[in-house]
Amino acid sequence: MGQCYGKTIPTADNDGTTTITVAGGGDPPPPTPGRSSASNGVHSVKNTPSRSSATSTWPSPYPHGGASPLPAGVSPSPARSTPRRFFKRPFPPPSPAKHIKASLARRFGHARPREGPIPEDGAAAEEPDQSLDKNFGYNKNFGAKYELGKEVGRGHFGHTCQAKGRKGELRDLPLAVKIISKAKHLFNYKLSYESSRDYLGSLQVILLWKMTTAISIEDVRREVKILKALSGHKHLVRFYDACEDANNVYIVMELCEGGELLDKILSRGGRYIEEDAKLIVVQILSVVAFCHLQGVVHRDLKPENFLFTSRNEDADMRLIDFGLSDFIRPEERLNDIVGSAYYVAPEVLHRSYSLEADIWSVGVITYILLCGSRPFWARTESGIFRAVLRADPNFDDLPWPSVSAEAKDFVKRLLNKDYRKRMTAAQALNHPWLRSENHHIPLDILIYKLVKSYLHATPFKRAALKALSKALTEDELSYLRAQFRLLEPNKDGRISVDNFKMALVRNTTDAMKESRVPDILNAMAPLSYRKMDFDEFCAAAISTYQLEALEGWEQIASTAFEHFEREGNRVISVDELARELNVGPTAHTLLRDWIQSSNGKLSLLGYTKFLHGVTLRSSNTRQH
Template identity: 35%
Template sequence: MGTGKSEKSKREGRSLEFSKEVSGLIRHNNIQEFYNIQGVMGRGHFGTVKRAQSRDPHDTKGYAIKSIPKNKIEYRIDLLERELGLLMTVDHPNIIKFYEVYEDPQYIHLVMELCTGGELFDQLISKGRYTEAEAAKIMHSLLSAVAHLHSMEIAHRDLKPENIMLSTSDEDSEIKIIDFGLAKKYLEEGSGENTVLGSSYYVAPEVLQNSYGLSCDIWSCGVIVFMLLSGKPPFDGNSDMTIYQQILKTNYSTSGLEWEKISEEAKDFVKVLLNPDSKNRITAQAALEHPWLNKRLEDTTPKIERKVMKRLKQHMHANKIVKETLNILIRTLKQDEIKQLNNTFRELDKDHTGFITATELEQGLTSAGVNLDGEELQELLKGADSSGKLNYSEFLAMAIDRKHLENTDGLWLAFKYFDIENHGYITKENFSNALNRAGWELSKNEVNDMLAEYGLENHDKLYFEQFCKMFQDPKRYGQITRMYTGKASRQ
């Protein structure tokens, strides 16, 4: 008996063996040293989600931390690796943002974006049902996120109102898809599975026949819009088996009292999403062009702002340290600013893939009256990554107002990102490692050249004061940074 306890303690205390790609991301620190973890917000397939606040007084943003007991996944590390890999891959305004991961003796902790508006399910229960305009707005955001996932051959496989969060409690809050515990990348439709995954109300008929593909998410979207409009699920029963039988027969109705004032276009939208033939079911991209969505959203289509597009042009002249700092500063954006940039991103993303292509970017620049020749356009895209298109985070970093580079709280977060060993200074190797993690392979000489732009090439250790000097007015950076370091400026 004593031996059993000893073996359990050994298992709980040791690090899990992840792949090289994932292990390089894991911080082996006590997460309690960095975050004040508070009450439980919800539970996922493998762990509990709690609200948290950074212990750094200059980081006022809240976080959600998903804690997964290691003894639950030690024999299925591949599932956690898959979830982490997908969270690092996806990047969309309506998908939850993943920040970092910690490992301690008992848990794996995923630090993620905090949503304070609660679940869509709870709001649906509270409201009873949504107007067509309200439902169309939610479905446009949801299908935009699904189109992004499907463009990368990723199926979520558990879409339901409980896995859709409201970013804030505001009436016009963004929605965010959460919980990628069942998500999987598919190379082709019809991949066989031995287990029915997902929740019974939302499961597609082909899944009940052990055939999975991307289109199972579209069926789930059909169930969700049915519920938003009527307040009831299309398939109901006292047991999972009863519900499954109704799903296999596609036994639902849009002719009851609750549907009397619903438009025929809305009913057709439900019908094309709940097509029992998975091979001929509408795609997310095609669903976004459905007349029901377009008519109810045409008055809310935003104009592409010239000032935002001008920032994209300015970004091509920034060096990679500045670009990565801007990536960190995205975390400090206020909701109203994020909303404005999200609207511009969606308007540029004409094909709904969650990426902005060279053609889409050129059209956006032209419509905003910003001139950029072909060579400059390619240089701009090349400055983001090697894919030849912009993802959501890259767009935000390029479009962020440069006033945030005067925000010392934001710069402190960026400084701590580069100072991963928490020494209180950044070395050239720290810069190189951080930029390599972000996908930029740079030598120490290249980092040196960047620092030379600010006269800092001879500093082996860059303290916060010097870091701020790269972005702020030199006359004021020394005074401001004393409140962060408690030390005199090091020139």
């Protein structure tokens, strides 16, 4: 049975094209007949990104065994045998990938590929740039400040050791130190898309390898920057220091000795009971909501990246591994394929995504917690991606019939393939399955985006949204009341742009400044000249797409249309409707079907379509 901690790296196939493959353990034995619950291993499968964050620099801080380039006198920890994985059905790993250098050697005929750009036509590779600056500007006195202990984790781009402080506030404090060798690891392989076929087609992306030397250096800088900028949340791993010397970069952080969430799931027989699962999911959503408000998308949420602080049953969890994370502006969409295959969101495979991709991953984790199986599974990476894009999670087999309706609804609203219909982390914390007086509902950045759009909408669109707000369910109103309270309304019960500004100030970290989240306030300038009561806030802060995901959407839409007929519906021409939607004459034929022939007003169909507007794929995508 193979190891479960293999990191995935790209390999070049014999035909010269490059496909996304997996570094896992050896091929498992066939599953035992009659024992469908026995698994052959849970393997961490990581896709290859098309940007600088190609490989996470934070391995799970638990032993993998093997030799280690540790400082003199420090012995690696003994190898840990991978425990047998028990799940509802077997999950054999995809074929193990070989190291990228070996693959490149076969492709280009070098025993050891030289570290430099690979020519596209097979010509001799150029020598690397020897002038690469590997000076990070971090503290140079690591040895004087910290004493290293045994190795506790290993990855392709570094290893993690226990340590303790020698002086100051960290004196004798147990620590974890990530060590990245400058000579060995501070280069990377950058993928550039020369041609591609859509995942919905052949599910194969043809890539051209280009070795470059500065990519991973930027990865390390960004990860340290995120860890330093994000601070103050109890479920976020604590960052202490970053140091360097001529040979290594050292990232010093909190030591979590309680093991991974994955191991805790396995120790419980493969799944949690609902009440215990809630405690885990609340912690996950709490830290994810915090990251999202700060403008940080994690992009690799999975059970292996949540560690318990101690072995105690009531120990808190910490989110680790920000090697694939990035800052993201409020209206930005990312395009690099990053993450772990079983947890990757559909829109990531389509190369246009934002914060909602993390929510999908939380949905996958919750599904596993509740039933012990992955919602999307296949024997190959392309098969996994096909399932993510096309298949629906199974809620029929055991133990789902015994799982509460609220829990199933919760998971379904996170695993909606349309990212616009997913709950945010803050909304999920207010879902009936989790709702409790014992946990805090955080400020939701989605509120800012929706209110901004409402303020710039036409009077006709605002009237349509006000009618919709009068048909909201109590669940939606509960969430909106919580968000309205966080804005701390004035004595008259109304809010202005200053309330939105101060709410951000109360929650700000350096990460929020880096991701430019406060810039969204500039687009809320119309609220400077007036105030908004709770009723109008409800109209401004609701998402039609999210409401459409509810089972009772048809009734909500019908009730809302009745209000719209009484208070806002009016005669509207096709030309005016096209201007409202900012579409051209080519859409006129479609828009005619939205208007009642009897009175020239929007029909129920037209009303619901008008609420959505015409969706165009965003062009505000980060290019690399």
